[in-house]
Amino acid sequence: MTMSTVRLTVAQALVRFLASQRSERDGVQRRLIEGCFGIFGHGNVAGVGQALLQAHETGEADLRYYLARNEQAMVHASVGFARMRNRLQAFACTASIGPGSTNMVTGAALATINRIPVLLLPSDFFATRAASPVLQELEDPRSADLSVNDAFKPVSRFWDRINRPEQLPSALLAAMRVLTDPAETGAVTLALPQDVQAEAYDWPEDLFSERTWYVPRPVPEPAALARATEVLRSARRPLIVAGGGVIYSEASQALLRFAEATGIPVSDTQAGKGALAWDHPCAVGGVGATGSPVANALAREADVVLGIGTRYSDFTTASRTAFQHPDVRFVNLNVAAFDAGKHAGIALIADARAGLEALTEAMAGYRADEAYTTQVRNENAKWRQVVDQAYHLGHQPLPAQTEILGALNEFMDERDVVVQAAGSMPGDLQMLWRARDPKQYHVEYGYSCMGYEIAGGLGAKLADPGREVFVLVGDGSYLMMAQEIVTAVAERIKLNIILVDNRGFASIGALSESLGSQRFGTSYRYRDPGSGRLDGGFLPVDLAANAASLGAEVLRTRTVKEFQAALEQARASDRTTVVYIETDPLAPVPSSQSWWDVPVSETSALESTQQARVAYEAAKRGQRLYL
Ligand SMILES: Cc1ncc(C[n+]2csc(CCOP(=O)(O)OP(=O)(O)O)c2C)c(N)n1
Numbered sequence: 200m201t202m203s204t205v206r207l208t209v210a211q212a213l214v215r216f217l218a219s220q221r222s223e224r225d226g227v228q229r230r231l232i233e234g235c236f237g238i239f240g241h242g243n244v245a246g247v248g249q250a251l252l253q254a255h256e257t258g259e260a261d262l263r264y265y266l267a268r269n270e271q272a273m274v275h276a277s278v279g280f281a282r283m284r285n286r287l288q289a290f291a292c293t294a295s296i297g298p299g300s301t302n303m304v305t306g307a308a309l310a311t312i313n314r315i316p317v318l319l320l321p322s323d324f325f326a327t328r329a330a331s332p333v334l335q336e337l338e339d340p341r342s343a344d345l346s347v348n349d350a351f352k353p354v355s356r357f358w359d360r361i362n363r364p365e366q367l368p369s370a371l372l373a374a375m376r377v378l379t380d381p382a383e384t385g386a387v388t389l390a391l392p393q394d395v396q397a398e399a400y401d402w403p404e405d406l407f408s409e410r411t412w413y414v415p416r417p418v419p420e421p422a423a424l425a426r427a428t429e430v431l432r433s434a435r436r437p438l439i440v441a442g443g444g445v446i447y448s449e450a451s452q453a454l455l456r457f458a459e460a461t462g463i464p465v466s467d468t469q470a471g472k473g474a475l476a477w478d479h480p481c482a483v484g485g486v487g488a489t490g491s492p493v494a495n496a497l498a499r500e501a502d503v504v505l506g507i508g509t510r511y512s513d514f515t516t517a518s519r520t521a522f523q524h525p526d527v528r529f530v531n532l533n534v535a536a537f538d539a540g541k542h543a544g545i546a547l548i549a550d551a552r553a554g555l556e557a558l559t560e561a562m563a564g565y566r567a568d569e570a571y572t573t574q575v576r577n578e579n580a581k582w583r584q585v586v587d588q589a590y591h592l593g594h595q596p597l598p599a600q601t602e603i604l605g606a607l608n609e610f611m612d613e614r615d616v617v618v619q620a621a622g623s624m625p626g627d628l629q630m631l632w633r634a635r636d637p638k639q640y641h642v643e644y645g646y647s648c649m650g651y652e653i654a655g656g657l658g659a660k661l662a663d664p665g666r667e668v669f670v671l672v673g674d675g676s677y678l679m680m681a682q683e684i685v686t687a688v689a690e691r692i693k694l695n696i697i698l699v700d701n702r703g704f705a706s707i708g709a710l711s712e713s714l715g716s717q718r719f720g721t722s723y724r725y726r727d728p729g730s731g732r733l734d735g736g737f738l739p740v741d742l743a744a745n746a747a748s749l750g751a752e753v754l755r756t757r758t759v760k761e762f763q764a765a766l767e768q769a770r771a772s773d774r775t776t777v778v779y780i781e782t783d784p785l786a787p788v789p790s791s792q793s794w795w796d797v798p799v800s801e802t803s804a805l806e807s808t809q810q811a812r813v814a815y816e817a818a819k820r821g822q823r824l825y826l
C-alpha cells in the first residue's frame with residue numbers, strides 16, 4: 200500500500216487536523232474543537248494565522264476564528280464554552296510569542312483547576328535559533344532550550360513543544376486524548392516555534408481523516424461498589440455532596456432518583472449547584488464556608504458523606520471543619536481516582552451517572568430515617584424565610600447586594616444562566632441562589648479569578664445562544680477585565696452584564712476586618728493626607744460610562760425597582776447591555792455557620808490582630824484530618 204501524502208505547513212496541518220476531530224458520548228457526535236480564539240502577533244500571524252485564513256478561504260476544514268481583546272480572557276471564554284457544553288467540546292487559543300502567550304498562563308491554571316478542556320497554542324522562539332534572540336525571547340544563560348512557555352508546564356495536563364514537523368501527529372493525538380478524558384482533562388498546551396509553524400512537510404492523508412474521541416462513562420468495579428454500599432447502608436445520618444462532576448456527566452436525573460429512593464439529603468458545591476433543583480425536598484443548599492446553615496448543620500453530624508464529582512475544596516469542607524462526627528466516613532464517587540481517594544474515602548471510581556445508577560440499584564430497600572428527613576424539611580422551611588428576607592431587605596440608602604441577587608433570581612427564567620467568579624458574590628450566591636436548572640449556575644470557583652466574569656459569560660453564550668446569560672461582575676473584577684465587551688459587540692453576542700459597584704473589595708474588606716486587618720487597602724478611594732491610607736474621598740470614576748465607551752448599551756439604576764425594570768429592558772434588547780447599580784458593601788448577609796482557614800498573625804502590635812488571632816486559634820481547633 201502506498202501512503203498518499205499532502206504537503207502542508209505545520210500550522211495548516213494543525214488546523215486541518217483540529218477541524219476533523221469529533222467527540223461522542225451516549226451515541227451523540229459533536230465537533231470536538233468548535234473554533235479558535237486568537238490574538239495575532241509576529242509569532243503566529245504568518246503561521247497559524249495564515250492557516251486559519253486559508254482554511255476559511257478554501258472552505259476546507261474551516262475552524263472559525265474569534266478575535267479576543269486579551270489572551271487571558273480568551274482562555275476564560277473557552278472555559279465558559281466548554282463548561283457549558285459539559286466538556287464535550289472545546290476551543291483552541293492561538294497567541295503570539297512572549298507576552299501574548301504568557302497572558303494565557305492564568306487561564307490555563309483556571310482551566311486545569313476546574314478540570315475544563317482547552318487547547319492552548321502559544322507561539323515560541325525559532326526552533327533553528329536562526330535569529331536568536333528574537334523579539335520577546337527569554338534568554339536563559341543556563342539552557343538554550345527554555346522558553347517562557349515552559350511556564351505552562353505546571354498548569355497543563357499535557358504539554359509539548361513542536362520543534363520538528365514529525366512530532367506533530369503524535370502530539371496531536373495525545374492532546375485530543377487528554378482533552379476528552381474526563382479524569383485528566385484541563386489545559387493542553389502545544390508550544391509552536393514561529394519558524395516551525397510555517398515549515399512544510401508531506402503529511403500522511405490519514406492524519407486528516409475524521410476521527411472520533413469517545414468520552415467514556417466508566418462503570419464502578421463490583422468490589423468497590425460492594426464496599427461503598429456496605430458503608431452507605433450503615434449510615435444513620437448520611438449526606439450527599441454534589442459537585443461539578445454531576446453536572447458534566449449529565450447525572451441530575453440519576454441523582455434525583457437516587458435521592459428520592461434513599462431520602463438522603465443533597466448538598467452542593469459551587470460547581471455542583473443546580474444538579475438538583477433548589478426546592479426539591481432532598482436539596483439542602485451549599486455546604487461549607489459559604490454554604491447554607493441547613494447543609495452545614497447536617498454536615499457537622501453526618502456519619503457518612505457521599506461525595507459525587509467533587510474535589511473537596513477548602514470551601515466545601517470549611518477547611519476540614521465541616522464534618523465533625525468522630526467516625527465520619529467518606530464514599531467518593533468520582534471519575535478521577537485522584538479525587539475518589541480523598542479523605543481516606545471508599546473510592547468508587549466511575550462516571551457520576553453510571554455510578555449513581557449502580558448505587559441506586561445496590562441500595563434498594565435502604566431509606567434514611569424518617570426523623571432525619573423530617574428534620575431536613577423543617578430546617579429548610581426556616582432557611583427559606585431567611586433567604587426571602589435577604590432578597591427583600593429594603594436596605595437604605597443604597598440597596599444590599601443580597602437584594603440585587605434576589606431580584607435577579609426572581610427575574611430569571613429556568614434556562615437563563617448566571618455567571619460569576621470572584622469577590623463577595625460567589626459566597627452570597629452559593630448561600631442564597633435558588634437554582635432551577637443544572638446549567639443555570641455558572642460560578643467559576645476553582646480559581647475564583649477576577650476577570651473571568653465577562654469573558655466566561657461570552658463563552659457560555661457562544662455555547663448556548665438560546666439562553667439569556669446574566670453576568671454578575673463587581674467593580675474590582677470589571678476594572679481588571681472588561682475588554683471582552685468589545686468582542687461581544689463585534690460578534691453580536693448578546694450579554695446582560697450586571698455591574699455591581701461598591702467602590703472596592705466588599706469581600707476582602709470584610710475578610711480583612713474579620714481577621715483584624717481593618718479593611719486596610721481594600722476600597723477604591725483617594726489616599727487621605729491625614730491617615731496616609733487609601734480611605735479618603737470617593738474617586739471620580741464612572742464605570743457605567745466606561746462600559747458605554749466599549750460599545751455596550753448602559754442602563755444606570757439606583758433602586759431595586761429601577762434595577763428590576765432595567766432587567767426587563769436588557770432582556771428585551773438584542774444588544775449587549777450593562778445594568779449598573781451601586782450597592783452598600785457593609786449591608787448584612789446571613790451567616791453560613793461555618794469557617795474558612797485564613798491564617799492570622801501569631802504575633803502583632805495591633806490589638807485588632809491580637810483579638811482576631813484568639814478567634815482564629817479557637818476555630819482552628821475544629822480542624823480535622825479525615826483518616
Ligand atoms: C485575579 C485575582 N486577583 C486577586 C484576587 C483576590 N480577590 C478576591 S475577591 C477580590 C476583590 C473583588 O472585588 P469586586 O470585584 O469589586 O467584588 P466585591 O468583593 O466588591 O464583591 C480580590 C482582590 C482574585 N480572586 N483574583
Ligand SMILES: [Mg+2]
Binds near residue numbers: 674702
Ligand atoms: Mg466591589
